[in-house]
Amino acid sequence: MGRWEPNARERLERAALALFVEHGYDATTVAEVADRAGLSKSTFFRHFADKREVLFGGQDLLAALFSDAIRAAPPSATTIDCLAAALETAAVAFTPDRHDLAPQRRAVIAANSELQERELLKGARFASAMAGALRLRAADDTTARLAAEMGVLAFSTAYARWAAPDNQQPFTEIARAALRDLQDRARTLGTGTNVCP
Amino acid sequence: MGRWEPNARERLERAALALFVEHGYDATTVAEVADRAGLSKSTFFRHFADKREVLFGGQDLLAALFSDAIRAAPPSATTIDCLAAALETAAVAFTPDRHDLAPQRRAVIAANSELQERELLKGARFASAMAGALRLRAADDTTARLAAEMGVLAFSTAYARWAAPDNQQPFTEIARAALRDLQDRARTLGTGTNVCP
Numbered sequence: 001m002g003r004w005e006p007n008a009r010e011r012l013e014r015a016a017l018a019l020f021v022e023h024g025y026d027a028t029t030v031a032e033v034a035d036r037a038g039l040s041k042s043t044f045f046r047h048f049a050d051k052r053e054v055l056f057g058g059q060d061l062l063a064a065l066f067s068d069a070i071r072a073a074p075p076s077a078t079t080i081d082c083l084a085a086a087l088e089t090a091a092v093a094f095t096p097d098r099h100d101l102a103p104q105r106r107a108v109i110a111a112n113s114e115l116q117e118r119e120l121l122k123g124a125r126f127a128s129a130m131a132g133a134l135r136l137r138a139a140d141d142t143t144a145r146l147a148a149e150m151g152v153l154a155f156s157t158a159y160a161r162w163a164a165p166d167n168q169q170p171f172t173e174i175a176r177a178a179l180r181d182l183q184d185r186a187r188t189l190g191t192g193t194n195v196c197p
Numbered sequence: 198m199g200r201w202e203p204n205a206r207e208r209l210e211r212a213a214l215a216l217f218v219e220h221g222y223d224a225t226t227v228a229e230v231a232d233r234a235g236l237s238k239s240t241f242f243r244h245f246a247d248k249r250e251v252l253f254g255g256q257d258l259l260a261a262l263f264s265d266a267i268r269a270a271p272p273s274a275t276t277i278d279c280l281a282a283a284l285e286t287a288a289v290a291f292t293p294d295r296h297d298l299a300p301q302r303r304a305v306i307a308a309n310s311e312l313q314e315r316e317l318l319k320g321a322r323f324a325s326a327m328a329g330a331l332r333l334r335a336a337d338d339t340t341a342r343l344a345a346e347m348g349v350l351a352f353s354t355a356y357a358r359w360a361a362p363d364n365q366q367p368f369t370e371i372a373r374a375a376l377r378d379l380q381d382r383a384r385t386l387g388t389g390t391n392v393c394p
Contacts (some may be wrong), residue, residue: 079386079393120321121314137393142354143382149346150386157339185340187387189276189347190380196276196334 011037016054025051033082038117055105055115059122063098063129065089065150070133084131087158087175093164094171101164113152127152128142129172135145150186154179208234211346213251214301221246222309252302252312255290256319260326262286263303263348267330276336277380280348283327284355284372291359291368324349347383351376 005011014039019028030051034044048054069089077085091097109115114176135141158175161167169173188194202208206233212234216225227248228245231241252277266286267279308314328345328391332338346375355372 044361073393075392075394077393078389080389082393117314117318121317124317124321134393139393142378143386143391145350146347146379146382147386148341149350153339153342153346155327181339181391182343183387184344185387187384189340189344190382190384192277192380192388193277194276194340195272196274196331196336197272197281 005039005043008037008039008043012039012044012047013054016131017050017101017108020108021104021135021194024077025108025115046132052115054121055108056118057124062093063125066126067090067129067133070130071136073137079134079143079147080179082134082137083130083147083154084176084179086133086151088172090155091171094159096170099167100143102159103165106163118122123152123156126155150179150182154182157182167184202240205234205236205240209236209241209244210251210298213248214298217252217305219302222305222312234354249312249315252305253319255316256322259287259290260322262263262289263323264326264330265325268333270316270334276331276340276344277376279331279334280327280344280351283330283348283374284352284376285357285369287352287372291356293367296360296364299356300362302311303360320349323352347379349378351379353380 012033016028016033019032019036021031027134028051031041031046033051033054037044063170066089069085072098073082073085109119127145127148130151131141131144131147133143139147150166154175155178158171158178161170161174161178162169209230213230216229216233220229225248227241228238229240229247230251231265234241245254263283263286266282270279270282306316324342324345326345327348328338328341329342331344336344351372352375355368355375358371358375359366359368
């Protein structure tokens with residue numbers, strides 16, 4: 001087997017997700033993943049530190065993309081514009097050819113409480129990345145933290161809608177709509193007029 | 198040693214925090230905690246499942262208090278009123294006689310990455326409790342989730358201010374001010390007018 005394998009990372013990811021769904025995350029070994037993908041264990045470890053990274057390896061990239069997009073937004077940008085720029089940059093990870101992986105990933109995480117905790121921590125990590133970048137743009141700490149939570153809520157809502165089996169809309173459009181929706185709710189909550197019977 | 202010990206829970210908590218600060222969380226054993234408190238290991242285990250529960254045992258109670266307060270708010274309450282009621286009910290856990298424990302707890306958690314993750318998960322758990330109670334009051338899902346994040350931010354901001362060594366203000370007052378502050382930021386973010394240069 002050669003050292004270079006075309007699409008090795010994606011083949012390993014697809015094999016891992018299929019096995020996690022079939023046999024459970026805990027019961028699946030790296031050797032089985034590599035075998036299913038027709039690759040070696042050493043190829044697996046060139047792409048992922050461990051099997052958990054198959055599910056969460058993208059989060060470092062996304063956190064960096066969020067942060068960079070916020071910092072690169074023009075000086076005239078509002079805080080919401082900065083969040084929109086962050087969400088749009090995430091579209092690179094949610095292309096149509098990856099759409100079929102989303103329900104598998106979701107099912108694997110829903111079946112395992114440790115992975116659910118990881119997923120919650122991922123949200124906290126994204127919030128921290130966004131808040132940090134907003135603070136560098138002279139947002140006060142409270143606004144930066146609140147805006148970052150709005151950004152993460154918009155992201156998770158948009159991801160869930162994008163990942164729905166019948167969805168055809170691109171991620172960017174869905175994310176923009178989710179952010180606008182949250183902005184409307186924030187205004188209503190801020191004016192304190194909505195009764196909640 | 199008798200089975201009933203006055204203030205056993207608080208004595209154990211104070212002994213544990215002191216030892217965690219002195220020797221580190223990982224290096225401290227339950228036997229050492231019990232010994233420092235002048236109590237037996239079995240008394241420790243009547244109050245805490247393990248040493249981590251000394252730091253996080255209050256979170257079940259707080260999550261339940263948040264949820265109950267939101268559900269019990271009058272029908273005329275706005276969403277913000279519901280959050281205010283939740284935060285006020287937490288004051289029971291942050292009384293002046295517990296003020297000196299806060300910096301110790303904070304220092305212990307700051308020194309240990311696993312405990313930091315626990316602390317982040319605690320925030321996510323509080324958000325989930327608040328959002329669930331708001332949904333039961335007919336809040337739509339997006340508003341419930343955004344409001345719950347505001348509630349958790351107000352709580353964590355208020356806790357940090359209350360725990361500051363020179364603070365003399367009661368928790369309830371601090372929490373009300375933090376929530377009002379967040380409400381103002383939400384309105385500004387919602388109207389989308391704040392430039393973030």
